[in-house]
Amino acid sequence: MLRESQAGFSQHGRNPRGLLLLAGLLVLLSMVNGCAFVRGEVGEPFPEDRIETIEKGITNRQEVAQQFGAPDEIVQANGHEIFHYRRFDSKLGWLLFLSRLNIGSDHLWVFFNSQGIVDDVVFGNRTRNVEFQIWPFGE
Amino acid sequence: MVLVFGKTGILGVLLLLSLAGCDFRRVVVNDPLVADSLEELVPGKSTIQDVAGKLGAPDEIEEGAGGMVFRYRYGDSKTMRVNFGWLLRVMLPVSPSMNLGRGEGVTYILHVALRPDLTFDHSVIQPPPDTPHFWFWPF
Numbered sequence: 001m002l003r004e005s006q007a008g009f010s011q012h013g014r015n016p017r018g019l020l021l022l023a024g025l026l027v028l029l030s031m032v033n034g035c036a037f038v039r040g041e042v043g044e045p046f047p048e049d050r051i052e053t054i055e056k057g058i059t060n061r062q063e064v065a066q067q068f069g070a071p072d073e074i075v076q077a078n079g080h081e082i083f084h085y086r087r088f089d090s091k092l093g094w095l096l097f098l099s100r101l102n103i104g105s106d107h108l109w110v111f112f113n114s115q116g117i118v119d120d121v122v123f124g125n126r127t128r129n130v131e132f133q134i135w136p137f138g139e
Numbered sequence: 140m141v142l143v144f145g146k147t148g149i150l151g152v153l154l155l156l157s158l159a160g161c162d163f164r165r166v167v168v169n170d171p172l173v174a175d176s177l178e179e180l181v182p183g184k185s186t187i188q189d190v191a192g193k194l195g196a197p198d199e200i201e202e203g204a205g206g207m208v209f210r211y212r213y214g215d216s217k218t219m220r221v222n223f224g225w226l227l228r229v230m231l232p233v234s235p236s237m238n239l240g241r242g243e244g245v246t247y248i249l250h251v252a253l254r255p256d257l258t259f260d261h262s263v264i265q266p267p268p269d270t271p272h273f274w275f276w277p278f
Contacts, residue, residue, distance in 0.1 A: 075201070078202060084200070104169060136165035
C-alpha cells in the first residue's frame, strides 16, 4: 500500500526527496543575507573646465562665488582668506557577511590676497579612485 | 534530512549558517599616504603646486607658526561581529541575538608645513601605533 502510494507520487513528478531538497534550499536561502551595492554622494562634482576659469591675479572673490557658490568653509591663514569647497563620494559593496565601504573626498581651495583677488588654487580629485569593493581583507 | 543532504551537506549547511552569523566590515577613507612622494620636495623652493602635485589637495589647512599647515588624513577601520544565536536556528524556530563584536579604527595624519612665502618647509607623518585587525572578542 505504501509502495503503491510512493510510486503514484513519483509518477506525478512529485519526488518527496526532491521536494525536501528544494525546501531545504529555500530555508537555507532565507537564512543567508543577500548582497548590496550602495553609493552616497555629498556635494556637487567640480568640473575641471570650470576650475580652469579661475585665473590667478585676475579672478575675484565674487566671481569664484558665482561659479561655485558659497564655500563650505572660509579659512584665514598666513594673511590669506581661503575658500574651501568639499565633495564626498562613497561606495559600499556587501555580499553575505563581507562588506567594504570606500570613501573619497575632493577638495578645492582658493587662496585670495588682501585685495580679494585669487592668489592660488589647489584642487585634488580623490573620488575618481573610489571603487566598489567587497573584499575587506588585505589592502 | 541527513539522508537527503548527507553528513557533508549537513556540515556544509552548518558552516554556511555559522558564516552567515558573522560579518566582516571595513571602512576606508581616502588613499594611503605615501611619505616617499615628499622626498623630491625642496625646503624653500618647492611651491604649493608642487606639494599638491605630489599629494593632492589637503583635507585641512590651518595657520601655522609663520606660515600654514596642510593636513592630509587616511582612515582605515575594521569591524567583526559574530552572532552565536544564529546557530540556534538549526534547532529552534527563533534565533535569539547573541552578538560579540569589536571594531578597530586608525587614522594616519600627514602634516606639511609651509613657509610665509608659501614654499615647502617640512613634513611630519603620524603613523598609528598599530594597524587595525579583525577580531570579535570585545573583552
